[in-house]
Amino acid sequence: xxxxxxxxxxxxxxxxxxxxxxxxxxxxxxxxxxxxxxxxxxxxxxxxxxxxxxxxxxxxxxxxxxxxxxxxxxxxxxxxxxxxxxxxxxxxxxxxxxxxxxxxxxxxxxxxxxxxxxxxxxxxxxxxxxxxxxxxxxxxxxxxxxxxxxxxxxxxxxxxxxxxxxxxxxxxxxxxxxxxxxxxx
Numbered sequence: 001x002x003x004x005x006x007x008x009x010x011x012x013x014x015x016x017x018x019x020x021x022x023x024x025x026x027x028x029x030x031x032x033x034x035x036x037x038x039x040x041x042x043x044x045x046x047x048x049x050x051x052x053x054x055x056x057x058x059x060x061x062x063x064x065x066x067x068x069x070x071x072x073x074x075x076x077x078x079x080x081x082x083x084x085x086x087x088x089x090x091x092x093x094x095x096x097x098x099x100x101x102x103x104x105x106x107x108x109x110x111x112x113x114x115x116x117x118x119x120x121x122x123x124x125x126x127x128x129x130x131x132x133x134x135x136x137x138x139x140x141x142x143x144x145x146x147x148x149x150x151x152x153x154x155x156x157x158x159x160x161x162x163x164x165x166x167x168x169x170x171x172x173x174x175x176x177x178x179x180x181x182x183x184x185x
Contacts, residue, residue, distance in 0.1 A: 020067035
C-alpha cells in the first residue's frame with residue numbers, strides 16, 4: 001500500500017494553516033521580506049480555494065478560525081522576526097509560490113563564497129532580504145552625514161559574512177547579529 005503524504009494530497013488542516021500563515025505574512029512580514037502583496041494575496045486565495053473545493057467552506061472556516069491564536073502563540077514563543085524567517089521558507093518548501101524565491105540579490109551574479117551559501121540556503125533568504133530592506137529604509141530616512149556612516153558600517157559588516165567563506169552557520173550568525181544591530185532579534 002502506497003503512503004500519501006500531506007504534500008501530495010493536502011489535508012484541510014495543512015491548507016488552513018498555509019492560508020492563515022500567508023495572511024499573517026502579508027500583514028506582518030511582507031515589507032521586511034520584500035514580498036509583493038499581490039502575489040501573497042494570490043497564493044492565499046489559491047490555497048483557500050483549494051481547501052474550499054476539497055473540504056468545503058464550512059470546514060475550512062472552522063479550522064481557520066482558531067489558526068490566528070496558534071500563529072500568535074508561535075510568534076510569542078519565537079519572536080516576530082524569527083517567525084517570519086522560518087515560516088516563509090517553510091511555506092516555499094511546501095510548494096507555495098508567493099515571491100519568496102531568493103535573497104535580495106541576483107544569485108546568477110553571486111561572486112563570493114558567502115553569497116553562494118546564501119543562495120543555496122533558503123533559510124538565509126529572509127535574513128538577507130530583511131537586512132537589505134532595513135538598510136535601504138534607514139538610508140532613505142538619514143541625513144547625508146548619517147548615510148555615509150550607514151554605508152561605512154554596511155561595508156565593514158559585509159566583511160563578516162564574506163570572511164565566513166562557505167560556513168553556513170557563520171553566515172547565519174553574521175545576519176543574526178546584523179539584525180540585532182538594527183534592533184531586531
